[in-house]
Amino acid sequence: MPNISQKGQRMPASPIRKLTPYADKAKQDGKTVFHLNIGQPDIETPEGMINAIKNVDFKVWAYTPSEGTLSYRKQLTKYYNRNGYNITPEDIIVTAGGSEAISITFMTCLDAGDEVLVPEPYYANYNGFASQSDIVVKPILSYIDSGFALPPIAEFEKHISSKTKAIFICSPNNPTGYLYSREEMEALKALVLKYDLYLFADEAYREFVYGDQPFVSPMHLDGLDENVVIIDTVSKRYSACGARLGCIITKNKKFWQTAIKFAQARLSPGLVEQIAGEAAIDTPDEYFDRVKAEYNSRRNTIVSALNKMEGVYCPNPGGAFYVMAQLPIDNSDKFCQWMLEEFSYNNQTVMMAPATGFYSTPGLGYNQVRLAYVLNNSDLEKAMTCLAEALRVYPGRVDNAEGLKLSAETVA
Structure with missing residues (x-):
């Protein structure tokens, strides 16, 4: 058969979307999947x-x-x-x-x-x-x-x-x-x-x-x-x-x-x-005031919940609607797939984006995930409960999270 281009073979898969088949299968199995993997807000369009x-x-x-x-x-x-x-x-x-x-x-x-x-x-x-x-x-x-x-x-x-x-x-x-x-x-x-x-x-x-x-x-x-x-x-x-x-x-x-x-x-x-x-362009300022207030509330919900989990660290972001969180895990790609394939809590699970796809330096991002706080606070709270339970039972948990912490000293 004809060959695929070298450029096509080098083209990276999206860390945001590559786990979609696993999320689809989880839904077919009757699970509720909280999509924190992608910046698709649930805010109404003006x-x-x-x-x-x-x-x-x-x-x-x-x-x-x-x-x-x-x-x-x-x-x-x-x-x-x-x-x-x-x-x-x-x-x-x-x-x-x-x-x-x-x-x-x-x-x-x-x-x-x-x-x-x-x-x-x-x-x-x-x-x-x-x-x-x-x-x-x-x-x-x-x-x-x-x-x-x-x-x-x-x-x-x-x-x-x-x-x-x-x-x-x-x-x-x-x-x-x-x-x-x-x-x-x-x-x-x-x-x-x-x-x-x-x-x-x-x-x-x-x-x-x-x-x-x-x-x-x-x-x-x-x-x-x-x-x-x-x-x-x-x-x-x-x-x-x-x-x-x-x-x-x-x-x-x-x-x-x-x-x-x-x-x-x-x-x-x-x-x-x-x-x-x-x-x-004629959208009134009040629209953005409401939306920003909502995102600010969601940010507080997710950052607070993450930092209460044992072994987790999440900086408080100044804008957008994403956080990068450091988790006590061995491999973020494996963990995010495991969440969709094998884990559920109250028949619910969470889809996240493994951070490896946001780094091009080899070896980085394996203990980090990106989460988009684009869901309402009630769903975010349920998603954080799922994540906390998942980290408690994940087979690849790494308890010495400080040993994995990415810092200037450890990378240098």
Whole structure:
């Protein structure tokens, strides 16, 4: 038979979705599965978006411009400028989700073999997009001890070579929930200017920030217009994951003029999605106030429950709706599969994402999992009860959790 491509064989499986067959089988066996593996909120999509779809009125379902409709880009400009970005519609390319925004950005800025530096752990699909583009992700390790704060700039500099073209951050972060401070962003600014690098920023969780620390975008920093590329999506902000609607934002005209060629090659973003996206911009602030309050409550529920379990450690995240937790287990892939295949408590179990898929440094993530607090507090409490019981009886439990704790000293 014909051979599969080497690229296809190198393409990593998603740690978020690869255990789905086991979850499906558990459901067929009558178990309730609490899905904490994926960022699919149970929050209702804004009514304005839904109504815009219901009231669609056109005779021909036509192509849209490759960069997105002008009316939608004007609406997006209003949203971003309310948040201090100072952009125009000509700084935006609308994409089919944040995923396409990342792929186009990689193809625009990096050639085969070029390198992008990414604080680790990081969103697993960055590896997939890098594999598609034949580029290299160079991880810069952050540590659970510090809540996954930005690694020291000196660590980035150690990995910069002639092949380094960009630094890629996500704030608030997926999978850790860490929110980069202004001081950390200023340090990154100095670094990218020193080495003339791109700074890619995934801002899917911009609206979900908890506590007093403000969200700081690279767009809020002076002197970075030629270096910054923002990657965004409506999926998390408006609980509209199925819309597959995102965008690229940049003031770098050479980047825009190149990226639009890749956008033209895939023709255009969807018309109906952009109609819904236009309506989303008029979502009242009260919607986000309610949603943030709900996520903050859920965060408190899950972090408190995890840290009460013997041998478990979970930092308190500053944003997004994920936590990375360290568990007293031998292998997170094996543990997460065991939870679905062999374990239940009151005929319930929990689906999580093993953290190995969020690290590319070999050997890391085996005692960590990512959990998305996208379910209501009642379900989260039941899920945490299941997890506590599972850890009590798991055959691969490792009681010397301190011996597994990932720290700068142990890795060095």
